[in-house]
Amino acid sequence: MNKTKILITGVAGFLGSHLAEKLHNLNYEVIGVDNMSSGYEDNIPKEIKFHKFDCCDFDNMNKIMKGIDVIYHCAAAAHEGLSVFSPQEITKNNLQASVAVFSAAISNKVKRIIFCSSMARYGSQKTPFTEEMEPSPVDPYGISKVAAEKILISLCNLNNIEWVIAVPHNIIGPRQKYDDPFRNVVSIMLNRIMQNKPPIIYGDGNQKRCFSYIDDCLNCLLPMINDPKLNKQIINIGPDEEFVTINKVFEICSNITGSNLEPIFKKDRPLEVKHATCSADKARKLLNYETKTSLQEGIEKTYRYIKKRGIRPFDYHINLEIKNELTPETWLKKEI
Numbered sequence: 336m337n338k339t340k341i342l343i344t345g346v347a348g349f350l351g352s353h354l355a356e357k358l359h360n361l362n363y364e365v366i367g368v369d370n371m372s373s374g375y376e377d378n379i380p381k382e383i384k385f386h387k388f389d390c391c392d393f394d395n396m397n398k399i400m401k402g403i404d405v406i407y408h409c410a411a412a413a414h415e416g417l418s419v420f421s422p423q424e425i426t427k428n429n430l431q432a433s434v435a436v437f438s439a440a441i442s443n444k445v446k447r448i449i450f451c452s453s454m455a456r457y458g459s460q461k462t463p464f465t466e467e468m469e470p471s472p473v474d475p476y477g478i479s480k481v482a483a484e485k486i487l488i489s490l491c492n493l494n495n496i497e498w499v500i501a502v503p504h505n506i507i508g509p510r511q512k513y514d515d516p517f518r519n520v521v522s523i524m525l526n527r528i529m530q531n532k533p534p535i536i537y538g539d540g541n542q543k544r545c546f547s548y549i550d551d552c553l554n555c556l557l558p559m560i561n562d563p564k565l566n567k568q569i570i571n572i573g574p575d576e577e578f579v580t581i582n583k584v585f586e587i588c589s590n591i592t593g594s595n596l597e598p599i600f601k602k603d604r605p606l607e608v609k610h611a612t613c614s615a616d617k618a619r620k621l622l623n624y625e626t627k628t629s630l631q632e633g634i635e636k637t638y639r640y641i642k643k644r645g646i647r648p649f650d651y652h653i654n655l656e657i658k659n660e661l662t663p664e665t666w667l668k669k670e671i
C-alpha cells in the first residue's frame with residue numbers, strides 16, 4: 336500500500352521540523368519546503384525529502400504538490416511585534432505565501448490542509464480566548480493570519496477539501512530559533528543570560544502569557560492529519576493553566592541559569608497585547624489535550640538545548656521598513 340504523503344511547509348523551523356520527525360517515525364512519507372529565511376538547517380530531519388524554495392513561488396509549489404495527501408502549512412514569518420514595523424515582509428510570508436500554498440493544494444486536489452494560525456487572531460479581547468469569539472486582530476501579523484484563514488475556508492469549502500485551523504500559542508522547546516532578536520521571549524532571555532547580558536523586558540513585565548511545551552503541542556497537531564471529527568474545526572492548542580507574567584518568566588530563566596543579572600526595562604512595544612491566553616476546553620474535548628510539561632521543565636529543556644548547541648549572536652535577518660519614534664530602539668540600534 337502507498338504511504339500517505341504529507342507536505343510540511345516551514346520544515347526547517349521549530350514546529351515544522353518536530354512534526355516532520357514525528358510523522359516520518361509514524362511511517363508517513365514526508366516532504367518539506369522552506370526558504371531558509373529563518374529556522375536552522377540542522378532542524379530538518381535527514382530522512383525526509385527537502386526542497387528549498389519560497390512558498391510564494393507558485394510554480395514550484397504546484398510541482399511538488401503532485402500526489403500530496405495532506406499539508407501542514409507551518410511556514411510563516413511569525414513575528415507579531417515586528418509586523419508593526421516590517422508589515423510588507425511579514426504579510427508577504429504569511430498571507431501571500433499561504434494563498435500560494437492553498438491554491439496549489441486545491442488545484443492538486445489534496446485531501447486536507449492543516450493551517451497553523453495564531454492566538455494573535457483574537458487581539459486584545461477578554462481572556463481566555465475561545466474559538467467562537469469573532470477574530471479581532473490588532474496588528475499586521477494577526478490580520479494576515481485571519482485573512483489567510485478566511486481564504487482557506489472559502490476555497491476549501493467551495494472545492495470540498497477538508498481543513499483544520501490550529502491556533503497554537505507561545506510554544507517553547509528545543510529547535511526554536513534563539514538568535515532571533517524579534518521573537519521568542521524565553522529563548523532570547525536564555526541566549527542573553529548565557530552571554531552574560533541582562534535580559535530585556537518591554538514595558539513593566541506584567542504582560543501575561545501561557546507557554547506550551549513543543550511535545551504537548553505536537554500531541555494535538557498529529558491527530559489533525561485524518562481525524563474526521565476535526566474537519567472544519569478551529570482549535571486552540573496550548574495550556575490555560577500557568578498564566579504567568581514576563582517578570583515570572585525572567586525569574587524562572589534566572590533560577591535555571593543561576594544568573595543574578597537584573598533585567599533592563601524598555602518602553603512598551605506598540606500594539607503589544609497585555610494579557611493573552613486561550614481556553615483549552617475545545618482541545619481537551621476533541622484532542623484529549625493535557626499539559627504534560629510544566630513551564631519550569633519546558634524552560635529547562637530549552638536551556639539544555641541552547642547550552643548544547645552553543646550561544647549565538649543575534650541575527651537581524653529582517654529589515655525594519657518603518658523606522659520612527661515608535662520603533663523599539665532595541666531593534667533600531669541592534670541592542671539585543
Ligand SMILES: NC(=O)c1ccc[n+]([C@@H]2O[C@H](COP(=O)([O-])OP(=O)(O)OC[C@H]3O[C@@H](n4cnc5c(N)ncnc54)[C@H](O)[C@@H]3O)[C@@H](O)[C@H]2O)c1
Pocket residue numbers: 344345346347348349350351368369370371372373374375388389390391408409410411412413427428432451452453454502503504505506507511512
Ligand atoms: N512558535 C510559536 O509559539 C507559535 C505560536 C503561534 C503560532 N505559530 C505558528 O506556527 C507556525 C510555525 O511557527 P514556528 O515557531 O515553527 O516558526 P519558525 O520561524 O521556527 O518556522 C517557520 C519556518 O518557515 C520558513 N518560512 C518563512 N517564510 C517562508 C516562505 N515564504 N516560504 C518558505 N518558508 C518560509 C522559515 O524559514 C522557518 O524555517 C507559524 O505559522 C506560526 O505563525 C507559532
